[in-house]
C-alpha cells in the first residue's frame with residue numbers, strides 16, 4: 019500500500035480523497051491555486067502546496083506544476099479526482115514516466131474509452147447495443163445530410179472528444195444539421211483541440227442510467243449496480259439516485275452485465291462508469307464510459323456500503339478486490355442533490371462570493387459532502403458545485419421525505435444556490451412517481 023498520496027484537485031472531491039486516505043492510514047498532500055489559498059479543507063491534509071494562479075490552466079490543469087509538487091512532496095501516487103486532469107491520458111503517461119502511480123485506469127484504456135467514436139466500436143465488439151448512428155467520424159456536410167436522411171430526424175451531432183455536454187447539437191432538419199455541424203465542430207475544436215464529430219439518432223425523452231464498475235489489475239470485474247441520472251439541465255446532472263425507479267429487473271440485469279463485458283473488452287481497471295440511455299420501451303443504448311470517479315459516486319456508496327475512493331486507491335496499489343460479484347449487496351434507496359452556487363431564478367447564472375450563513379442538514383439518513391464552511395468565499399474560477407446532499411433510506415418514499423426535510427434544514431445566505439429548485443423537484447408529482455427523463459428540467463423549468 020502507498021504511504022503518501024497527492025490529490026490533484028480541489029473542493030469537495032479533494033476533501034473526499036483526503037478522508038479516504040485518513041481512513042486507510044495514508045498520508046495525503048493537497049495542492050491549491052491562489053484562489054483556494056486558505057480554504058479550510060487544506061488544513062486536513064498533511065501538507066498543502068501552492069501550484070499557481072487562479073486560472074485552472076496555470077494550476078489544476080498544469081501538469082508540470084502538479085508533477086513538481088508531487089516530487090517535492092515525495093508521494094508515491096496521485097489521485098486526480100474528477101474533471102481537470104482526471105481523464106487526460108497524457109497526464110497518466112507523465113505520472114508513469116515519473117514513477118508515480120496514477121490512481122485511475124491504465125493509459126491505453128483511458129485513451130480508448132475517452133474517444134466516443136472508439137468507445138462505440140468497442141461496445142459493438144462486446145455485443146452491447148449502441149444508439150444507431152454513423153459508422154465513424156463525419157467527413158463533410160453531404161455525408162452528414164445523407165446519413166441523417168437514412169436515420170431519420172431528429173439526430174444528434176456529437177464531438178468524439180466531447181464531455182460536459184459540449185460539442186453536442188440536436189438537428190431536426192437539414193438546415194439545423196448544416197448550422198449545428200459547424201458550431202459543434204468549432205466548439206469541440208476550441209474545447210478539446212479535436213473538432214471531429216459523428217452522428218447519433220436522437221433518442222426522444224430518454225432516461226440516463228449508468229453502472230458503477232470496479233475492476234482490479236488481476237482481471238476481476240464487478241458492477242455495483244446502477245444509478246439513474248435523468249434529472250439534467252443542459253446535459254449536466256442535478257439529481258441522481260439508486261436504484262433506478264421503474265426499471266424492470268431483467269433490463270437492469272442486462273445493463274449491468276453489458277457494462278461488465280465492456281470493461282473487460284477495454285482491458286480497463288480501477289473505478290469506471292458505463293453510461294446508457296433507456297428509451298420509452300426500456301431498450302437501452304450505450305453512450306460512453308467515464309474513466310474516473312464520478313461526482314455522484316456516494317449514491318452507490320450508500321446503497322452498497324463500499325467506499326469507492328478507498329477501493330480506487332487499493333486497486334492502484336495492486337491489491338485484489340476483496341469481494342466477488344455475489345458479495346455486492348444493495349440495500350434501500352439513495353438520492354443525491356447537487357447544490358450549485360447558481361441562481362435558478364436567473365437562468366442559473368453563477369453566484370460566487372462569500373457564504374455568510376451555512377447551516378447544514380443532518381440527522382438519520384443524511385450525508386453531506388462539502389468543503390464549504392461559514393465565511394467561505396466561493397471562487398468564480400471553477401465549477402459552481404458547493405455541496406452534494408445525499409440521503410439513504412430503506413424505501414424511495416422515505417428517501418424522498420428525508421431529502422425534503424434535509425433541503426428545508428439547509429440554510430445558505432450570501433450566495434444563491436440550487437436548493438430552491440431541488441425543493442420544487444422533490445415536490446413534483448412526475449419526479450415523485452419516478453417518471454422523469456433527461457428533458458424534464460427543460461420542459462418544466464427553463465424559460466420560466
Ligand code: ADP
Nearest residue numbers: 149180181182183184218219220221226253456
Ligand atoms: P458528455 O460526455 O458531454 O456528458 P454524453 O454522451 O455522456 O455527453 O451525453 C450526455 C447527455 O446527453 C446524456 O445523459 C443525455 O441526456 C444526452 N444524450 C446523449 N446522447 C444522446 C442521444 N443519442 N439521444 C438523446 N440524448 C442524448
